[in-house]
Every structure is written in structure tokens, then in C-alpha cells.
Amino acid sequence: MSTTTGSLPTPSRHRSSGRRTDSRRALSATLTGYLPMILALIVIAFPLLWMLSSSFKASSEIVTANPSFLPHRPTLRNYADVAGALPIGRLFANSAVVTIVGGGVKLLLAITTAYAVVFIDTIWSKFVFAFVLAALMFPGEAAIIPNYITIATMGGRNTLWGIILPGLGSAFGTFLMRQQFLTLPRSLLEAAEIDGAGHWRKLWRIVVPVSIPTIATVGLITIVTEWNSYLWPLIITDTPSHMTLPVGLNLLKSAESSTGVYGTLMAGATLIIVPILIIFAALQKYIVAGLTQGAVKE
């Protein structure tokens, strides 16, 4: 009896101190966890939500001392204004062609080049890989003047192929594909070799099917890069019907420099941002994996 009463206070004290650490833990989780997370999410998401909301606002709701978060009377007027100022369907189509054709060929080149340097044993393999990889050091931004001369001489100004061609060579994509191909077991290909398969069949029947996740990653990165690319299309086009979406939007901004046109600009920004945001939301796993690859050494 006495032992029970004597031992009783101990667990109760334990419990009360446990409760205290619990509430302290909850407080610290709020201060060092939820608070900064919510703050960061607001800072990141707010401009994009504001863009989306403003793109549906009438200009009287933008030029106001008391803006509301949601439009009172949603309107498509801003989108109509964008379409009135620019051949927006054409710009969209141009961007889509540049992204899909340019990105597709670039992905194909990355796959075949990586296959060549990994699986075809020639005396050039190592040198060619170094040659391709070293191209990563020299960004396209510094090559715009010679490339402009080259493409203009070929008659590529204000053409889609003129926009696509200089960016077709693939260095980063080749690098990522090579890293993937090196992990494939040799036995996979040896079996096919015994069956008499040539390189063409080995590439499409064996190597490509087992590398689909990496191909998806490289493909998505390429799509994002092509869709967003700006400096080169800006230089090589000067007629609206041949421009890509980012270049056209630049035109929209310089054309409508007076205040009160932010609704139109936000509609334009929405058209270029939302497609990529949707792709990112659906396939972010592949995109993040690819863009952060090479950063963390195992």
C-alpha cells in the first residue's frame, strides 16, 4: 500500500513534464516549422495568384485604391485585348512548334550521342564525349553575334528553323543520358548481340525502353527550356507573326507602356506561365530529379 502511494507521484510528475515538453515542441514546430513554411509559400505563391486574378479583372478594378484579391466581376476582356494586340494564336503555335520540334530533335540527338559514346567502341568515343561535354562551358548567350551572322546568311531570320537550329546541339541532355546508359548491365546487350541485333535494334528495342524515366526527365527539361527561351528568338525575329510567345509579350509590354494595362500584361503572363505550371505540377518528380542531377554525389 505504502509502496503504491510512494510510487504514484513519480509517473504523474513524468506525465506533467511530458505534457510541458509536448506543448513546447508544438510551439517550436510552429515557430521554426509552420510559420516560415507559410511565410515562404505566401511569398512564392502570391505573385502568381495575383497575376491569375488580375488577368480576369476589369481595368477599373486594377486602378483602384482598394484592390480586392478576387475580381468582383470576372471578365475575359484582358485576354481579348492580348489577342487584339498580337497574333496570339500564331505566337502560341510558333512556341509549340519550337518547343516540340526543337525539343524532340534535341532529345533524339542526346539519346543517339549517348548511345554512341557508351555502347559503340571506337577510338573516338572518349574524345567525342569530352568535346560534347566541354560545350557546357560555353553558353549560347555569348555566341549570339556569330550565330546571328550564320543564320542570317542562311536566310533564317524570321523563320522557325532559324529559331530552332542553333540550339539543337545537346550537351547537358547527352550527359544525363550517358549517366543513365552507364548503369545498364552489359548482359542486357550481350544477349541481343548473340541474337545478331545491330546497333539500331539494340538502341530502340533494348536501351530506349529500359531508360524511359531518364528520357522523360531529359525531355521535360528540354521542353521547359525551349518554351522559356528568349534571347535568341528575340534577336532572330522582328515580325510578330514569326515570334515566339515570350518575344511577343515583350512587344506587348513595350507597346503598352502606359499605366492601366496591367490586366493585359497579366493575361499575357498567364498564357506563358500556366502551361508550364500545369506540366510541372503533373510531372514535377521527373523535372526536379533531372534539374538537380549531378549536384549530389553519391
Place this chain on the structure above:
Amino acid sequence: MGPRSRRSARQLRRRRRRPSDYLYFVLFAGPNVALITAFVYYPLFMNLNYSRLNWRIGADTAKVIGLDNYKEFFTSPTGLSVWKVTLIFTVCTVLGSMILGLIMAVVVNQKLPGTTFTRTALFSPYVLSGVGVALVWSFMFDPQMGILRYVFEWFGKSSPQWFLHDNTTLTAAIIVYVWKYLGYCTVLFFAGLQSIPQDLLEAARMDGASKAQTFFRVTLPLLSPTTFFLMVSMTLNAMQAFDILQILKPTGEGVNTFVFEIYRQSFGIYQRAGYASAISVVLFLTLALITVIQFRFVDRKVHYA
């Protein structure tokens, strides 16, 4: 098993080297090599060539002026202002996004609900069009209609006329850039934090180290490969910045970094392609130097877990 099987595979391949292999190699790698030669390496040499000239883009004639373009870029006030703007922009964006990225990585590295979502959401601006992002922010910054105006008013101040002064233009550009890239740093630092063995942190705790001590003495040194990688890649990134800067300030005052100056000088109002080529050469060399430093030192000077 790994190296041995690889060696035997190599021997196998060597035995089977055939003339048709060379044909396939050219077929598979040739187009890419040709494109890279034509649009990456050939421009290197052409830039060197053009940089000796006083030359308008598209003009048939040009005057050879030797190293004058380089002299101007390294000594004239306009040339030096490009160096200054590039340096300030690069240092501030790299430090800003890395420090904020590290803080957020530590935050989302806790066992709390919502961390995965937060990581993905913070990363998302990284994939968005710089043109679109800059349009959105030019609205945010507007002294009359922008949201930031209300933030300033809440503190009892009035919004600066961001794009009327060089200093505030540069500040605005840095803010947008950090906004776009801090999530990238968060995701990479998070991956680095995840790769730190738990027992090391546990051991530090057992030895009586405080949380701060553990972070600065154990975690941070172990993160150095990530830190180094980010420093290099973010520096390369910032030095190539163009779209955000050009949309925020089309004429370029205050934000004329290397790439913007190349564009302004060759395709903008000045039409001085020779001078712009000289800047291109300097940009090439600077970026190549940074990359070489990365390859040389990344394995030696940093800690690996």
C-alpha cells in the same frame, strides 16, 4: 563484381569492333557534334575575330582596331559599370538565394506535415518563363498599382519609384531573381541534408553539443559539396541572366550585366558588334574559368559525407 564485369565487357566489345561500328558512330553522334561545332565552338573563334573590329552588325566593311575594344571594356567608365553591375548582381543573387534556400531547407527537413508540398511549391518558379515572371513582378513593383506599395504604406513609407533610379532597379532585379531561384537552392540543400548520416548528428548531440553548435560544426561542413556546387552553378546562372533584366528595364540602365550589355551593344541602339564581341570573349573566358575551378577543386577542397 562491378569492375570485373565491366572489364570483361570491354574486352568483349574490343573483340567485336567492326568497320560498321564507325559508320554507326558517325550516324549517331555526327549530327550533334556538327551542330555543337557550328553553333558553340565556331562562334568562339568568330568572336575573337570580330572583337578586333570597329564594326556595325550587318555592315559589309569594318575597321581593324586591334585591342581597343578590350581596352574600352576594361578601362572606360561604361565598361567598368558593366563589371560593377555584374559583380553586385551576381554576389547578391547567389548569396541571397543560397542563404534563404539553406534556411528553408532546414525548415522542410523537419518531420512535419506539408514539407514535401512546400519544397515542390518553392521550386516551381525555377521552371517558369523569366519573361512571364518579370511581367508579374513589374506589376508588383508599380508605385501606384503594385501590391508592394501597400507593404511600404503599412510601414508608413511610400513606395520607391523602382525603375527610375539605377540602384533601385538593380535591387528590384535581385529580388525577382532570388524569388525565382531560392527554391532550387532549397531542394538541393534539402538533398544534401538528407544525405548526412543521422548517427553523426546523434553523436554530436550525445557529446552535449547544442543545436546551433551541431549545425555550424557538423551539418554545415558536411554540406560543403552542395554549397560549392550551388555557388558555382548559381554564379554561372546569374552571369547569364538576361530575360528578367530586359523585361524589368528594357533600356538596361542599372542592370546592364555582361549579357545585357552584349545585347545592347550589338542589337540595341549602339550597333557596335565588335565591342560586343569583345565582351562575349571576356564572358566566355570568365565562365570557362569558373567551370575549370569547379572541376579542379570540387574533389579536393570540400568534405564528403
